[in-house]
Amino acid sequence: MPMYLALTYTPDVDWSEPGHEDEMKEYREFGDAAAAVLRGGHALYPTATATTVRVTGGKGGDVVATDGPYAETKEALTGYYLLECADLDEAVAMAARIPAAWNGAVEVRPVIQFAEA
Numbered sequence: 001m002p003m004y005l006a007l008t009y010t011p012d013v014d015w016s017e018p019g020h021e022d023e024m025k026e027y028r029e030f031g032d033a034a035a036a037v038l039r040g041g042h043a044l045y046p047t048a049t050a051t052t053v054r055v056t057g058g059k060g061g062d063v064v065a066t067d068g069p070y071a072e073t074k075e076a077l078t079g080y081y082l083l084e085c086a087d088l089d090e091a092v093a094m095a096a097r098i099p100a101a102w103n104g105a106v107e108v109r110p111v112i113q114f115a116e117a
Contacts, residue, residue, distance in 0.1 A: 008100035012076035041081035
């Protein structure tokens with residue numbers, strides 16, 4: 001069955017800090033309701049904790065790591081779910097149930113499943 005990555009974009013907050021209990025309850029409720037298709041997922045720490053890595057000059061070049069996210073936006077990538085759904089329509093329907101879709105956005109992308117060696 002196809003796999004889809006549902007990337008959650010919301011205001012950039014630290015979900016591990018107090019004050020998000022009501023929202024976290026909604027995410028737990030989604031997780032319980034979607035258990036049949038969920039194959040993984042986690043919240044991410046705020047973008048201030050991100051490190052962006054580039055290799056200058058291509059393969060074997062100098063590694064340059066900078067603090068912070070690749071791009072600054074109003075909404076930040078704050079988590080993800082890995083969904084196993086029959087098709088894109090089902091994945092979109094599941095993404096609409098993720099609380100991030102109600103006050104931010106959820107990007108759904110198909111996952112390329114390479115054959116194991």
